[in-house]
Amino acid sequence: MNRFWFVPLVVAVWEALTRFQDDLDFPPPSTIAARMHELWFSGPAARLFLTDAAVANLLPSLARMFTGWTLAAAAGVLAGILIGRSRTALDYVAPLIQFGRSVPPPLLLPFFFVLLQGSLATQLAGIVFGVVWPVLLNSIDGARSVEVLQIETARVFGLSRAEQIVRVILPAAAPKVLAGLRLSLSLALIMMVISELFAGTDGIGYQLLQAQRSFDTPAVWAAIALLGLLGYLVNSLFVLVERRLLGWQRA
Template identity: 70%
Template sequence: MKAVARLWVIPLVLAVWELVARGLADTDFPPPTTIVARMYELWFSGPQVFTDDAIDNLLPSLGRMFGGWVLAAVIGVTAGVLLGRSRTATDYVDPLIEFGRSIPPPLLLPVFLILFQTGLATQLATIVFGVIWPVLLNSIDGARSVDSTYVETATVFNLSRAQRLRVVVLPAASPKIFAGLRLSLSLALILMVITELIGGTDGIGYQLLQAQRSFDGAGVWAAIALLGILGYVVNSLFVLAERRVLVWHRQATRG
């Protein structure tokens, strides 16, 4: 109820925005009603729920974002948990990790384009490279911070290394792993847009670029609004899934 009560700020901001924008009468700063009308015209004015233009641009963007995020999650969690259980291995690769995470992912777009030759592979590689670091570092930290008592108990029960990872390490490290996954999901959305702005042929970012080139101010804001809504929905769904998966952790913390 508290979260719902705090939503009053949204209509207040929109109302102020509407008044200010109408007072300025600037096509580059349209009021929310104009933006919503443009969104409807672009994506919802056809005979079906989503127009062909929406499907041709929204679905490829979602595919790139979630494809890159899933790849980064699998690689990051696997490598992070293994490295987190071996301090020696972490010490060896730590300089490489620090070097890699300091490189801005968009700068590697030309390199990936030379390596992979195709737009989709280049975009996925850029997203994976950019979002893997929060997952990897949080997985390392989570696996390293597992209470030694749990590991010793598993050893007493003669659990194999694989069983210890599955039964003890992964559940204990899961809160930090999920924190990294949530952060990386937001980064995946940002990098998806960047890769589509630079050399893309479809997607929300490409549509945003086309609107900017045609001086369609309302179209630019409509694409930005769509990205904001998409980010909010994706984050809300992830938080809901996280709460369901980690319900045992909250109960243990309260206890």
């Protein structure tokens, strides 16, 4: 906490420099903060001070982001554990995984749009495809790192394959799985914005695009700052959850 003094220092320098330059394309932080408050946080108390624009754009964006991330997390962890525990399966699918993770997800948004015929489905597909790879790879690595002695002990005690996964493999692989999930959260935020820029009718990305088209520079920077704050808050919350889940390993 004692290092947070650096943040207001950077903001103060930023404020001074932008006011000295007086460039309309680079407004000072005070102007950006005022625009953020006007756009999203000056509504009635009944809505927790959210404006109509916030309700119409911010909340749908978060819903899409977490829905896509949850789908990718479930698929990535399940497939990763199963593949990681089978050497034969890994040998077959490893080239496909390396190929898939090398494809830039934004390039597939037009394909998803044509295939799925819907903006919401396109956005979710883009988020899932962009997010699933770190979860899948970390889950595979975590499953492979489980010691043979742990598996043999589980077999001696008569645990079924499903029980071995739930009670032995997942806890042992949890640190690497959670690391993949944490990384994928940042990617989910990025893909949420990109998908809304491409196929959105609402959301933070769509609002950012409209601000660019109307040359509303403070609103553009306000959206960028909001995305940065959301990324920081989401990551901080996940770190707290991660520490709680892995507390047993530090005991």
